[in-house]
Structure formats: C-alpha cells, structure tokens
Amino acid sequence: MSLLSRGIGEAISAASVRGRVRGGESSPRAIAFLIALWVCLLFGFVFLVTLIVTTIIDGSNRLDLRLFTEFPASAPERAGARPAILGSFWVIGTTAALAIPLGIAAALHLEEFANKKSRINRLIELNVQNLAAVPSIVYGLLALAFLSMLGVRDKNIVIAGALALGLLILPVIIISTREALRAVPAEIRQGSLALGATPLQTAMRQTLPGAVPGIATGAILALSRALGEAAPLLVLGALVFVSYDPNGLLSGYTTMPIQIFNWTGRPQAEFHELASAASVLLLAMLLAMNAVAIIIRNRYQRRW
Amino acid sequence: MTHSLTREGGPATVPGLLAVDLRSSPRRGEQVALAALRIASVLTVLVTVGILIALILPSIEFFRQVPITDFLFGDRWAPRFADASFGVLPLITATLWTTVIALAVAVPFGLGAAVFLSEYAKPGLRKVLKPLLEVLAGIPTVVYGLFALSFVQSTVFRDWLQLETGAFSVLAAGLVMGVMIIPTVASISEDAMSAVPQAMRQGSSALGANRMQTSLRVVFPAALSGIVAAIVLGISRAVGETMIVAIAAGGQARMVTGPLEQGQTMTGFIANAALGDSRVGSIEYDTLFAVGLVLFCITLLINVISIRLVRRFREAY
Numbered sequence: 001m002s003l004l005s006r007g008i009g010e011a012i013s014a015a016s017v018r019g020r021v022r023g024g025e026s027s028p029r030a031i032a033f034l035i036a037l038w039v040c041l042l043f044g045f046v047f048l049v050t051l052i053v054t055t056i057i058d059g060s061n062r063l064d065l066r067l068f069t070e071f072p073a074s075a076p077e078r079a080g081a082r083p084a085i086l087g088s089f090w091v092i093g094t095t096a097a098l099a100i101p102l103g104i105a106a107a108l109h110l111e112e113f114a115n116k117k118s119r120i121n122r123l124i125e126l127n128v129q130n131l132a133a134v135p136s137i138v139y140g141l142l143a144l145a146f147l148s149m150l151g152v153r154d155k156n157i158v159i160a161g162a163l164a165l166g167l168l169i170l171p172v173i174i175i176s177t178r179e180a181l182r183a184v185p186a187e188i189r190q191g192s193l194a195l196g197a198t199p200l201q202t203a204m205r206q207t208l209p210g211a212v213p214g215i216a217t218g219a220i221l222a223l224s225r226a227l228g229e230a231a232p233l234l235v236l237g238a239l240v241f242v243s244y245d246p247n248g249l250l251s252g253y254t255t256m257p258i259q260i261f262n263w264t265g266r267p268q269a270e271f272h273e274l275a276s277a278a279s280v281l282l283l284a285m286l287l288a289m290n291a292v293a294i295i296i297r298n299r300y301q302r303r304w
Numbered sequence: 305m306t307h308s309l310t311r312e313g314g315p316a317t318v319p320g321l322l323a324v325d326l327r328s329s330p331r332r333g334e335q336v337a338l339a340a341l342r343i344a345s346v347l348t349v350l351v352t353v354g355i356l357i358a359l360i361l362p363s364i365e366f367f368r369q370v371p372i373t374d375f376l377f378g379d380r381w382a383p384r385f386a387d388a389s390f391g392v393l394p395l396i397t398a399t400l401w402t403t404v405i406a407l408a409v410a411v412p413f414g415l416g417a418a419v420f421l422s423e424y425a426k427p428g429l430r431k432v433l434k435p436l437l438e439v440l441a442g443i444p445t446v447v448y449g450l451f452a453l454s455f456v457q458s459t460v461f462r463d464w465l466q467l468e469t470g471a472f473s474v475l476a477a478g479l480v481m482g483v484m485i486i487p488t489v490a491s492i493s494e495d496a497m498s499a500v501p502q503a504m505r506q507g508s509s510a511l512g513a514n515r516m517q518t519s520l521r522v523v524f525p526a527a528l529s530g531i532v533a534a535i536v537l538g539i540s541r542a543v544g545e546t547m548i549v550a551i552a553a554g555g556q557a558r559m560v561t562g563p564l565e566q567g568q569t570m571t572g573f574i575a576n577a578a579l580g581d582s583r584v585g586s587i588e589y590d591t592l593f594a595v596g597l598v599l600f601c602i603t604l605l606i607n608v609i610s611i612r613l614v615r616r617f618r619e620a621y
Contacts, residue, residue, distance in 0.1 A: 025514045033516040037424065040416025041433065044440050047483045051443070051451045058454065105344035113341060124345055126611070127352050133537070133607040134600065135544025137571055138355060140578075141596045145358030167351055174348065200334045228444030231546035231571070235578040235592075257446040257547075264450050264551055272454055279447045286442065 052283070059276030067277055071243045072259065076270035081278050083242050084259035087158075088227060088285075090246045091255055094162035095169065095226050100219050102166075103173030104208075110174070111181045112203045132171035139168045140235030147236075156237045159249040164232040169222040176218025180211040185304045213300040220293040224286050230257035256282045359600055362593035369587060375594070381557035381568075383577070383591045394557045395595065398567030401560050402478040402549055403542040409482025410538050414489030415531065421490070422497035423505075423519045434491070441487040449551030452480035457552060461564075472554035472566035481548050485538045492537060492614070496530020497523050533613035540606040544599065546571040570599050 024030070070080025110128075114121045143164035147155050184207050192202040208215075230238075233255060239262060242254040254262075256278060263275035367375070370390045378391015417437065421430050457476040461467045469475075500523050508518040524531070554566025555576050568576070574592055 027514065030514050030516045034424065037416050037420040040413045041420050043413050044417065044437060044483060044486045048440055048443075050455070051447070054455045055447065055451065102344055102347065105341050106348055109338075109341035109345040113338060114345065124349055128348050129611055130604065130607055131348065131351060133540055133603065133610075134355070135546070135571065135603055137544070137546045137574055138359075138596060138600050141574070141593060142351075142355050142358045144578075145362070145593070146354065170348065170351070198331065198334060200337055224442070228442075228446070230444075230446050231550075231575055234546075234575045237578065257444055260446045260450065261547065261551065264446070264453065272450070275450055276454075279444075279450060282444060283447065286444070290442065 055276045055279050055283075058273055059278070059280050062273050062277035063280060067274075067281065072241065072254075072262070073243070076268060076274060079263075079271075079274055081256065081259055081274075081281065083245055084254050084256045084278070085281075087242070087246050087253035088255045090158050090253060091161045091165065091233075092223055092227055094158055094249065095165040096219070096223055098162055099166035099170050099173055099222070103170050103219075104177050104215060106170075107174045107177035107181065108203060108208065111178045112207065113199065128171045128174050132175060135231075136168055136229055137231040137235060139164050140232030142167065143232065144235050154237075154252075156240060156252050157250045158246055158253050160236050161233050161238065161253065161255070162249075164236060165226040165229060168229065168232060169226050172222040172225070173219055176222070177211070177215050180214025180218060181207060183214060183304075184210040188304075210302065213296055213302070216300075217293045217297045220289055220296070224289040224293070227255075227286060227289070228257055228282065230255070230261050233258055234261070256285070355600065359593050359597040362590040363597045366587070366590035366594040369590075370594075379559055381573070383588060388587070390591065392570075392595065392598065394559050395568060395570045395573055397560045398474060398549075398553060398557075398572070399543060399569040401474040401563065401567065402481060402553060402569055403539060405475060405478025405563060406482035406485055406542040407535070407538060409479055410485040410489050410542075411535055413482075414486045414534070414538070415493055417486065417490040418493035418497060418531075418534075419519050419524070422494045423515060423523060434494075437487045437490055440483065443484070445484065445545065445547040446551070448480050448484055449477075449548040452476045452548055452552035456480060467564060469564040470554075470566055472552055473564050474549075474553050474560055474567055475563040477549045477551075477553035478563070480552065481542055481545055484545070484548070485541050488541055489534045489538045492534035493527070493531045496527035496534070499530070500526045529613050529616050533610045536606055536610040536613065540603050540610065543606070544571065544603050546575050550575040570595050574599075 066078075066080045068080065068085065069082055070078060071082055072084075073079040110121065110124065114124075116122075143160055144155065146163070147160055152160070188206050188210060189202050192206045193199070197205070238254060238258050240252070240254075242252055244252070246253040260275045260278045260282065263271040263278065266272075375390050375392050377393065378389060379393045380389040380391050381394045382389045421433060425433065453472070453476070456479060457469070457471065457473055461469055461473065461476060504522055504526060505518050508522045513521070549569045550572045553569060553572060555568055555572065556566060557568040557573060558565075560567035573595055577588065577592055
C-alpha cells in the first residue's frame with residue numbers, strides 16, 4: 001500500500017512540477033495539515049501534563065503524613081484528609097456492594113434470557129443507554145427525593161451517598177458486563193446446552209465465569225469514576241465540616257472530591273495547597289485502580 | 305448451522321428446533337433465579353421512572369407558585385432573597401457560554417485528533433495514543449476545577465495575560481471543560497471514521513488524492529453522522545458538567561454577556577443551593593428540582609438525538 005502511494009506520490013510530485021496536478025504528500029498544504037493534526041493531538045497532552053505538574057508543585061508542601069492522619073481544621077497547618085480517605089473507602093465499598101450484583105444480574109438477563117426482538121426489552125436497552133448519559137447531579141436529586149419520601153432527615157449518611165453513586169454507575173456496569181458476556185463465543189453456550197445443562201446453569205457456570213475478566217475490568221473502571229464524583233453527594237448535603245472517622249452505614253462522611261471542593265472554596269492560599277495535595281492523592285488512587293483494571297484485562301483476558 | 309440458539313432471545317426460546325421448550329424448567333429454584341434476574345433488569349426502568357417522578361412532582365409545586373413565563377423569561381435569579389425572583393435566564397446564559405466555549409475547544413482539537421488517529425497513525429502508535437487520550441476523560445472534575453481556578457484563571461489570565469477579569473470567569477471554566485470533553489468527541493469520531501470502508505480511501509488514492517484530500521473530502525463526509533453524534537454527545541456532557549463550573553465559573557447568578565465575566569450555570573446553582581439547609585417542601589427545595597427538570601429535559605433530548613445518529617452510522621456499513 002505504501003509502495004503504491006509512494007509511487008503515486010512521486011508521480012504526482014513530478015506532475016506538479018510540470019504544473020499539471022496540484023497536491024501530493026509533500027505539498028506545503030499537506031504538510032501544514034499534518035502539523036495541524038499533530039498540534040490537535042498534542043494540545044490535550046500538553047494540557048494534561050501542565051495540570052499534573054502544577055497540581056504536584058502546588059501541593060508539594062503538604063504531601064506529608066499529616067495529610068493521612070489529621071482531620072480537617074479551621075487552621076490549615078493542622079488540617080488533613082483522614083476522614084475523606086476513609087470516607088471514600090466506605091462509600092466506594094458500599095457502592096460496589098449495591099451496584100455490582102444488581103448490574104451483573106440485569107446484564108445477564110438482558111443478554112442471555114431476554115427476547116431481544118421484543119419492544120419492551122429494546123426499550124430497556126435504550127433506557128440504559130440514556131441513563132448512562134444523564135448528568136451526575138440528577139442522580140443526586142433522585143436520591144434526595146427518594147430519601148425525602150422515605151422521611152430520612154439527615155441525608156448526609158454513607159448509605160445515601162452510596163445509593164446515589166450506585167445508581168450513577170449502574171448503567172455503566174450493565175453496558176460493560178453485556179460487552180463482556182457478548183465476547184464469550186456461542187459455541188461455549190451451545191456445548192453446555194448440548195450436554196444437558198439448563199440455560200440458567202449454562203449462564204452461571206459457563207458464560208459468566210468466562211466473562212469475569214471483562215466484568216471485573218468494567219466494574220473497576222466504573223468504581224474509579226464513582227470515586228472521583230462529587231456532584232451527587234453535594235446535593236445530599238455532604239459539604240459539612242466532618243471531623244470524625246466514618247463508623248457505619250448511617251454515619252456522616254466526607255469523600256476525597258468533596259474535601260477538595262471544600263478546601264478549594266476557602267480564600268486562604270494554604271487551603272488551596274491542601275486541595276492540590278489531596279488532588280495528587282486522589283489521582284494516585286485512581287491511577288492504582290486503573291492499573292489494576294488494565295492488569296486484570298491483560299493477564300486474564302481469554303483468547304477464545 | 306446458523307439457526308443460532310443464541311441469536312434471538314437467548315438459548316431457551318427457539319421454537320421448533322427442540323422438542324421441549326427450555327424456558328419452562330421443571331426445577332423450581334431456576335424459576336426463582338430467572339425471576340430475580342428479570343426483576344433486576346426491570347429495576348433500570350424504575351430508575352428512569354424514579355428520576356421523572358422525583359423531578360416532576362416538586363416542579364409542579366414550584367410552578368403553582370411561580371408562573372412559568374416568569375421562570376422561563378425572567379432575567380433575575382434570586383430565589384433566596386426576601387423579594388425573590390425566579391427568572392432562569394441568567395442560569396441559561398451562563399450554561400450557554402460555558403458550553404459554547406467548551407465546544408469551541410473540544411470540536412476542532414477532538415476532530416483533529418480523530419483524523420490523525422484514524423487516517424495517519426500506524427496501529428502501534430494508535431494503541432498507545434488512544435488510551436492516553438482517555439486519561440483526559442478520567443481525571444476527576446474537581447481536579448479540573450481546581451486547575452481552572454488556580455492556574456488558568458489566576459496565573460494565566462490575570463498574571464500572565466493581564467486580562468480584565470475577576471476571580472472567576474466562564475472562559476476559564478469553558479476552556480478546561482472543553483479539554484475534558486476532547487476524548488469524548490475524538491473517540492466517537494474516530495470510531496465513525498474507522499468504520500468507513502477502506503475501499504473508499506483506496507479509490508480516492510487511486511484517483512490521485514493525497515491523504516489530506518482523502519481525509520477531508522472522502523472520509524469526513526462519509527463519517528459525518530457519527531461525527532455529529534460525537535459533537536452532540538459532547539454538548540450533553542458540557543451542559544451536564546457540575547464541578548468545573550461550580551468552582552471556576554462563579555457563584556453569582558447574573559446575565560452573562562462576555563467570556564471574561566462570571567456567572568452561575570444551572571448545574572452550579574443546584575450544587576451551590578444544596579449546600580444550604582433547604583426544608584423539604586419549601587420553595588427553595590422545589591426550585592432545585594425545577595432547574596433539575598430543565599437540565600434533564602435538555603440532556604435527554606440531546607442524548608436521544610445522539611443515540612439515534614450513532615445507531616445510524618453503525619448500521620450504514
């Protein structure tokens with residue numbers, strides 16, 4: 001192919017020298033275009049690198065043990081992100097417990113047992129795709145309304161935040177689990193049925209285990225998105241001064257993004273430094289989660 | 305043999321091929337398990353119904369007290385003042401400004417990156433660059449917001465460029481939001497361009513076009529519906545984004561008339577208003593949901609259009 005295009009290119013350059021045809025791979029316009037495309041690509045990367053570097057530099061003063069062990073305080077020297085770190089673990093753990101089983105069950109049904117041609121199931125599919133694109137803050141409003149309807153007064157509790165975030169990542173988990181299930185070849189299912197297994201046994205003992213690496217990757221990526229979300233939790237009233245460790249599903253909490261938002265809103269520059277340091281920590285946590293997901297995908301992904 | 309047991313409706317529903325309908329299983333436990341799975345998938349519909357109910361009921365209360373024309377066409381947003389005013393236009397102008405600025409950044413750079421990845425990059429390079437681009441989408445929006453406030457607005461706009469602007473601006477928020485959306489636009493456009501058959505590119509080369517002419521005049525128009533879907537999805541993300549604008553665009557709801565001004569978007573209002581104590585059933589509480597309903601309707605409309613377009617380009621080839 002490249003030999004062909006090089007040949008064509010040379011012919012065209014020769015022709016353009018003769019003034020007959022304009023263009024060719026090395027014409028000034030083509031080169032300018034290529035440069036413009038490189039600029040487009042690099043713009044995003046330069047931005048990313050600038051963001052990471054400035055955040056690290058801004059936060060470098062406060063990247064010490066205090067960040068992990070101290071509670072938020074009104075004086076920046078004494079403040080730390082300990083409840084935020086623990087709160088993030090609590091909330092993400094509860095979110096995972098709520099959303100992952102439900103998401104896998106729904107995806108299993110939609111992919112293996114539902115009649116794909118029926119209107120109801122097509123509607124459900126469209127619905128899941130729509131839900132995946134709804135702004136995250138709407139999920140906060142949904143949780144707020146639901147809990148108000150149940151009569152819960154103080155909505156700043158772990159289970160409420162996990163509810164909002166769980167609903168947020170449910171469509172994402174369903175979509176990625178369906179992709180993973182689709183990747184399991186039909187022969188596996190057919191062989192299982194041929195040996196006398198029921199469809200449920202086939203799904204639970206052959207299809208689902210075969211799709212586990214893909215499901216795990218999708219779930220971890222969804223959870224890492226939930227880790228970085230603050231908007232739904234703000235609507236539930238999470239922006240309060242939390243100076244204690246979370247100790248149960250009904251306890252108050254704060255999470256890393258909320259704490260960063262809190263510190264960013266203060267006028268003192270030291271709090272902005274703290275916010276940057278906490279951002280670095282948050283980015284490190286996300287990097288670790290994504291690395292685990294990629295390792296799982298690369299090491300355990302079956303080539304059928 | 306392609307009477308696939310797995311093509312329509314799953315393995316249990318192929319009539320005529322089997323003497324026994326596998327759907328009715330004699331094992332009791334199976335029926336229960338299958339019913340549980342079905343309930344799980346129906347739950348997703350309940351979520352949408354829940355969102356609609358949650359947004360509509362308080363909004364009805366809200367519109368009983370505030371005439372809808374005042375809401376849609378008023379230009380003063382002051383829901384908590386003694387002489388309250390509920391004109392939503394200030395929030396809409398701020399949302400419009402940040403969205404347009406974000407698109408002005410995301411569309412050119414995203415499409416440029418997509419053209420490069422699909423037409424010029426060797427497969428090895430693409431395998432490295434695509435995930436790197438996705439990293440941009442994975443950074444938490446609070447971190448973007450902090451960057452927009454402390455670096456872009458303070459250092460770049462005020463110190464380096466000496467622009468006449470305050471502590472917040474829709475330009476800083478829109479710019480950073482645009483970069484966050486680049487991967488969305490780039491990824492879907494690149495999918496659309498890769499779906500264009502190779503035969504079209506080869507035909508174009510055979511007729512003497514270079515890669516630039518092929519990309520711009522053959523591939524781009526062929527992938528247009530997918531590219532439009534990508535842009536539309538970018539719009540939806542920009543409208544629905546909360547943290548970047550809550551941090552960097554400002555908290556004062558006013559009619560925004562220029563990029564260097566501050567303003568409060570619809571999402572920014574919901575985030576900021578929920579920080580205070582709103583008694584359930586009060587007008588402040590209902591206001592949150594009225595604005596949320598407007599937001600949801602706008603993004604729903606945009607998303608439906610985008611999903612339709614994506615389906616069309618995926619089927620075309």
